[in-house]
Amino acid sequence: MQLGPKGNLEIYNHRRQKLLEKIKDGVAIFFAHPEQIRNNDAHHKYRQDSTFYYLTGFTEPESVIVLDGKTSKFSLFVREKDATRELWDGFRYGLDGAKKFFGPDQVFSIKDLASKLPELIKESQRVYYRYGDHREHDEVVLEAMQAARRAKGRSGLGFPDLIDGNSIVGEMRLIKSDDEADLLRKAGHITSMGHIAGMKATRPGMFEYELEAIIESEFRRLGSERLGYNSIVGTGANATVLHYVFNDDKLAENQLVLVDAGAEYGYYTGDITRTYPTNGKFTAAQKKLYEGVLKVQKECVSFVKPGIRLADIHNKSIHGLIDVMLDLGLLKGSAQEIFEKKTFTKYFPHGTSHWLGMDVHDSGIYQIDGQSRLLEKGMCFSVEPGLYVPQDDSSAPSEFRGIGIRIEDDILVTANGYENLTKDAPKEVNEIEDLVGSSV
Numbered sequence: 001m002q003l004g005p006k007g008n009l010e011i012y013n014h015r016r017q018k019l020l021e022k023i024k025d026g027v028a029i030f031f032a033h034p035e036q037i038r039n040n041d042a043h044h045k046y047r048q049d050s051t052f053y054y055l056t057g058f059t060e061p062e063s064v065i066v067l068d069g070k071t072s073k074f075s076l077f078v079r080e081k082d083a084t085r086e087l088w089d090g091f092r093y094g095l096d097g098a099k100k101f102f103g104p105d106q107v108f109s110i111k112d113l114a115s116k117l118p119e120l121i122k123e124s125q126r127v128y129y130r131y132g133d134h135r136e137h138d139e140v141v142l143e144a145m146q147a148a149r150r151a152k153g154r155s156g157l158g159f160p161d162l163i164d165g166n167s168i169v170g171e172m173r174l175i176k177s178d179d180e181a182d183l184l185r186k187a188g189h190i191t192s193m194g195h196i197a198g199m200k201a202t203r204p205g206m207f208e209y210e211l212e213a214i215i216e217s218e219f220r221r222l223g224s225e226r227l228g229y230n231s232i233v234g235t236g237a238n239a240t241v242l243h244y245v246f247n248d249d250k251l252a253e254n255q256l257v258l259v260d261a262g263a264e265y266g267y268y269t270g271d272i273t274r275t276y277p278t279n280g281k282f283t284a285a286q287k288k289l290y291e292g293v294l295k296v297q298k299e300c301v302s303f304v305k306p307g308i309r310l311a312d313i314h315n316k317s318i319h320g321l322i323d324v325m326l327d328l329g330l331l332k333g334s335a336q337e338i339f340e341k342k343t344f345t346k347y348f349p350h351g352t353s354h355w356l357g358m359d360v361h362d363s364g365i366y367q368i369d370g371q372s373r374l375l376e377k378g379m380c381f382s383v384e385p386g387l388y389v390p391q392d393d394s395s396a397p398s399e400f401r402g403i404g405i406r407i408e409d410d411i412l413v414t415a416n417g418y419e420n421l422t423k424d425a426p427k428e429v430n431e432i433e434d435l436v437g438s439s440v
Contacts, residue, residue, distance in 0.1 A: 001091060004101035005057020006266060011179060012057050013103060016067060016074055019055065019169060023069040026126035028165045029117075030055065031137045032063040047226060050358035051169050053267050058102050060093065062110045066120045075120060076104035077113050114140060118147035121160070128165030170363030174355060175378040181412055183268040184357070184380055187228070188410050188421035190263040191270030194218040195425045198259060199432065200439035204278045208233040208247040211257065219263035228262035228269025229360045235278065239404030240388040242350060251278040256286055258404055262360060269360050271382055272422045273408035280436035282429060285399035289387060292324030294427060296385045297407045300352060304411050304418035310353055310381065311372030317352040317385040318344060329397050330389065347388055353381045356410055375413050380421070384408030 005012060019028065033049035048059045055065060056076070064077040081094030099107045108116050121127055121144060129141050145160055176184065197218040198211050212233045219227070234244040235251045239258035251257055260273040275290065277283070282290060300317050322338050325331040330347055331338055338344050355362035357380055367373060386406030389396050410421040426432055 003097070007057060007179065009057070009101075009103055011177075012055060015172065016055055017072075018172060020067055020069050020072050022168050023067065023126070023128050023165070025070040025124065026128055026163070027069065027121045027124040028065075028067040028128035028168075029121075029141060030065040030067075030129075030165065030169075031134065032058075032061050034134060034136070035061045045226070048267075050267065050363075051166055051173075054169065054173060054358060056102055058093075058098070064110065064113055064117075066117070068120065068124070070123065073105045074103070075106050075108065076102065077108045077110045077116075080109050080111070114143065117141070117144035118151060121145065122148040122151055124160055126161045126163055128163050128168065130164050130166040131162060166363065167365070171365065173357055173362065174364030175376060176357065176380055176412070177378070180268065180357070181378070181380075183266040184270075184410065184412065185421055187224070187263055187265040187268050187270040188272075189270075189424060190219055190222045190224050190265055191228075191261070191272045192422050192424035193222055194261060194263055195259060195272055195274050196435065198261075199274070199276060199426070199435045200437070202251070202257065202276070202278060202280075202436050203440045204251050204253045204255075206251050208235055208238070208249050208251065208257070211251070211259065212247050212261070215259065215261050219261075222263075224263035224265050225267075226264050228264045228271060232258065232260035232273075234258045234404065237391040237402040237404070239275065239406075240390055240402065241404075242388070253279055254283055256282075256290075256403060256405065258406055260406065260408065267358050269356070269358070270422060271356055271360050271408060271410055272425050273384055273386075273406045274425055274427060274432075275405045275407065276432045276436050278436075280433055280438075282433065286403060287429060288328060289324075289389075289400055289403055290405055291429065292328065293321070293385055293387055293405045293407055294429075296320035296324065297383060297409070297427075300383050300385065301409060301411060301418065301420060304375065304383070304413060305416065306375055306377055306413055308375055309372040310366065310375065313383065314352040317383075318348065321348050321385055321387060324387065328400065330387075330400065348386060349388070350386070352385055353383055356380045356382055377413050377415050379413045381411060382408050383411050 030052050032052050036044045038044045062079050066075040078098045095107045194215040198215040201214045212231050230245050233247045235257040236255040238244050255278045258275045262269045262271040300313050322335050322344050355364045388404040389400045391402035412419045
């Protein structure tokens with residue numbers, strides 16, 4: 001196994017220093033993600049909290065970071081070395097290893113958190129901590145704040161202000177560095193290759209879970225540590241369910257299959273959706289609906305550049321899809337009235353974009369002073385318009401009922417425009433028809 005953080009330790013040092021400057025004389029506390037029981041005594045495979053990893057590169061559970069803005073000290077609480085537990089569960093860094101490889105100013109045993117934390121925060125009137133995510137963590141922090149206040153005696157000082165530290169780090173994470181952009185490119189490439197492998201293997205008669213397995217196997221083969229999120233593989237009317245994850249239905253002739261799957265690489269995730277015919281040939285109705293969504297998606301992607309707003313992209317998507325809905329008879333009336341009354345949400349009920357990075361729905365504020373924020377170089381997000389016509393929608397032309405289409409790419413804002421990180425995944429009609437089923 002690799003000892004030390006993945007990537008240069010200086011990257012994590014720089015991030016912590018930047019955060020220390022932001023919290024000034026406050027103290028920030030971040031907990032590792034708790035382990036989760038899957039069933040009985042079996043755990044889900046562990047994945048570190050994104051913010052914790054972003055600041056340390058440390059991947060073990062039962063760990064806590066404390067950053068003191070006044071002293072610029074980085075304290076790290078970790079599990080102790082334990083030969084018996086390491087025999088069963090694997091390697092632990094312990095206090096000495098954490099000190100050697102991860103650069104804290106001081107390291108403590110996680111067993112001493114309750115006794116040491118009050119001392120570390122007692123001089124601060126501001127504590128940066130994300131309250132409400134995990135009750136057991138909340139109790140530790142609140143008790144430490146109470147103990148710190150009691151230690152001051154009758155000073156008249158009130159309870160320290162409690163501020164969400166993740167919101168500050170979230171704004172740091174929103175702007176990707178060159179190193180982060182490289183990881184996102186790699187994640188996007190691996191994700192693209194997984195989708196291509198799935199397209200090649202698709203055939204009527206296979207099950208959604210077979211297609212899922214082929215795609216995810218390719219992710220792993222190319223170096224992805226894990227999925228960015230649970231894969232969606234929905235055939236026929238299943239594609240009209242936005243977060244369909246049963247993936248247990250059989251692909252039939254002349255159906256479309258919608259695949260939304262992303263590979264994580266170096267803690268950064270890809271996020272691609274492609275929709276294609278199970279037998280490699282779009283029907284006339286499927287092609288009409290698909291080409292309408294594709295045209296809108298490409299126009300929205302090409303619109304991206306610094307200085308526009310994320311809401312501008314969404315509105316462009318809405319107006320484009322309204323035109324498609326009117327052209328195909330899904331909606332009737334004036335485009336402006338449909339937009340104002342939001343009746344388009346019957347077939348397009350979700351947003352066009354979300355931030356992307358270490359989490360598939362990544363951190364970062366969407367609005368500033370009530371307005372959608374301006375795009376800046378280094379921001380990364382999805383562009384994913386779609387149309388979903390329920391099977392039982394008697395108001396829709398019968399040829400479109402039960403069809404769900406979404407097309408999604410990952411877009412990085414550059415100095416003068418954009419970079420499509422998932423352009424390797426085919427989406428043109430002729431490319432898809434040539435590829436689907438080609439390895440069967």
